[in-house]
Amino acid sequence: MKQTFLGALGIAIFLAAWEVIGRTRLLGISWPPLSDVLEMLGDPGRLPLFERALGATLQSTALGYLWGTAAGLVLAAVAHLAPPLRRGSDRLAAVLNSVPSIALGPIFLVVLTRESTPAAVSSIHVFFIVFVSVSSGLQRATPAHRDLFSVLGADRLRRFWRLELPAAVPSLVSGLRLAWPAALIGAIIGEWFGAPRGIGILIINAMQNFQIVLLWCAVLLAVGTSLFFYGLLTLLERAAYSKFG
Amino acid sequence: MRAVRKTMKGAIAIEKVSKRFPLAGNKEGVLALSELSLSIAPGEFVAILGPSGCGKSTLLRLVASLEQPTAGRVTVNGAAPNLVSGQHALGVAFQDHALLPWLTVHDNIALPFRIAGRRVDESAIARLIELVGLGAFGNARPRQLSGGMRQRASIARALVLEPEVLLLDEPFGALDAVTRRQMNVELQRIWSARQITTLLITHSVDEALFLADRVVVMSGRPGRILREVAVPFARPRDPSVMRSEKFHYLVDDLTQALEA
Numbered sequence: 001m002k003q004t005f006l007g008a009l010g011i012a013i014f015l016a017a018w019e020v021i022g023r024t025r026l027l028g029i030s031w032p033p034l035s036d037v038l039e040m041l042g043d044p045g046r047l048p049l050f051e052r053a054l055g056a057t058l059q060s061t062a063l064g065y066l067w068g069t070a071a072g073l074v075l076a077a078v079a080h081l082a083p084p085l086r087r088g089s090d091r092l093a094a095v096l097n098s099v100p101s102i103a104l105g106p107i108f109l110v111v112l113t114r115e116s117t118p119a120a121v122s123s124i125h126v127f128f129i130v131f132v133s134v135s136s137g138l139q140r141a142t143p144a145h146r147d148l149f150s151v152l153g154a155d156r157l158r159r160f161w162r163l164e165l166p167a168a169v170p171s172l173v174s175g176l177r178l179a180w181p182a183a184l185i186g187a188i189i190g191e192w193f194g195a196p197r198g199i200g201i202l203i204i205n206a207m208q209n210f211q212i213v214l215l216w217c218a219v220l221l222a223v224g225t226s227l228f229f230y231g232l233l234t235l236l237e238r239a240a241y242s243k244f245g
Numbered sequence: 246m247r248a249v250r251k252t253m254k255g256a257i258a259i260e261k262v263s264k265r266f267p268l269a270g271n272k273e274g275v276l277a278l279s280e281l282s283l284s285i286a287p288g289e290f291v292a293i294l295g296p297s298g299c300g301k302s303t304l305l306r307l308v309a310s311l312e313q314p315t316a317g318r319v320t321v322n323g324a325a326p327n328l329v330s331g332q333h334a335l336g337v338a339f340q341d342h343a344l345l346p347w348l349t350v351h352d353n354i355a356l357p358f359r360i361a362g363r364r365v366d367e368s369a370i371a372r373l374i375e376l377v378g379l380g381a382f383g384n385a386r387p388r389q390l391s392g393g394m395r396q397r398a399s400i401a402r403a404l405v406l407e408p409e410v411l412l413l414d415e416p417f418g419a420l421d422a423v424t425r426r427q428m429n430v431e432l433q434r435i436w437s438a439r440q441i442t443t444l445l446i447t448h449s450v451d452e453a454l455f456l457a458d459r460v461v462v463m464s465g466r467p468g469r470i471l472r473e474v475a476v477p478f479a480r481p482r483d484p485s486v487m488r489s490e491k492f493h494y495l496v497d498d499l500t501q502a503l504e505a
Contacts, residue, residue: 149360152361154360
């Protein structure tokens with residue numbers, strides 16, 4: 001209760017400071033007051049613009065999220081079931097992760113289309129996080145459970161389906177939670193390589209035309225969306241831990 | 246002689262078994278068991294009694310094919326233990342109940358069928374849930390149960406495939422004294438109904454004497470057999486046996502052997 005109150009107080013102070021700094025031009029004209037940003041976000045005339053941008057970005061993010069999760073899950077499971085492939089797949093994941101997505105963008109642009117590049121960059125971000133969390137999750141079954149399955153004569157596949165995979169669910173869901181903001185960032189970066197619309201495009205356009213308030217609107221939309229889904233996934237994570245943990 | 250069993254399966258033979266565990270910084274390693282021999286007849290209940298670290302759990306793990314002997318031979322029904330576990334003919338309960346937290350009591354007890362790839366025998370599960378006194382808790386999850394109830398579920402799971410050999414590694418070791426006594430009484434009742442070849446590892450003299458046909462006392466490192474005692478009480482055993490003079494005498498006798 002006290003924690004919630006302190007948290008709310010902290011947010012209120014932050015928002016008030018934002019407004020005051022903007023009103024007094026303490027940090028110059030590139031820091032608009034919060035009320036101006038909210039006013040523009042609520043402007044009915046601009047609503048279609050924001051809707052189109054957010055819709056496009058969310059679509060790419062969702063696609064990247066799904067593909068990245070599927071790829072991470074499948075590769076982690078295959079590497080787990082076929083130990084000779086484990087080292088190779090670990091390396092592949094590490095290499096993919098160490099290449100900055102800015103550097104991958106042009107490659108996707110050549111191989112794929114402008115429209116699908118955001119989802120592709122997004123899926124790379126998600127893939128690594130899910131791969132790592134599932135790989136470690138598949139090791140999480142307790143020694144007592146492993147012994148039980150051995151004594152009961154479980155074969156490799158049944159051990160995987162009935163023990164190792166369920167034991168990996170909390171790890172997987174934690175990974176999914178962390179992967180969501182990464183997916184959104186991936187989609188926004190991907191849009192910078194010439195996507196027709198999206199939050200990333202809105203950010204670039206506002207920046208180049210010095211529309212400071214519009215720029216902050218785009219950022220606020222991205223942050224708000226990210227936090228909303230992050231919150232939902234946190235709830236899912238709690239449920240997963242209480243059932244599978 | 247006890248009643249004749251339907252099938253005379255489940256003999257365990259341990260022949261001159263030694264087990265050495267590697268140890269960092271020590272070439273010799275640790276000798277947990279030294280040339281130990283023990284044979285258990287079909288349908289016999291043998292309790293292994295010994296101080297902590299005497300290798301009694303290692304002995305059970307060898308029979309369960311969770312460890313391989315360094316020297317000597319372990320067989321169940323004349324076959325290697327891993328073949329027997331591969332035929333899903335072993336039942337096991339550990340001190341850690343090892344119930345899967347994401348499954349209900351019913352599904353935990355059904356797990357051995359699924360692992361064996363057999364059709365889940367609902368009536369067998371229902372009978373066992375009743376037998377271990379969990380009738381109202383089939384849909385509960387392990388975390389909702391008390392320690393004693395979890396061990397009952399784990400014993401029901403060990404019995405559900407009608408195994409040829411039952412391996413119990415201090416299944417009640419983590420319970421309080423009163424619950425433990427109750428569980429011993431229940432296990433005695435359950436076991437008397439089936440008489441499966443059983444190897445029980447325990448450090449409780451009372452538990453060993455109340456449950457087993459034969460009690461084997463082991464020495465500390467390296468594990469050797471110090472004494473074997475045939476338990477004279479007829480089955481089924483009433484808890485009042487534990488108050489008899491003969492029982493107290495045997496408890497004292499075995500406690501002394503343990504301390505030697």
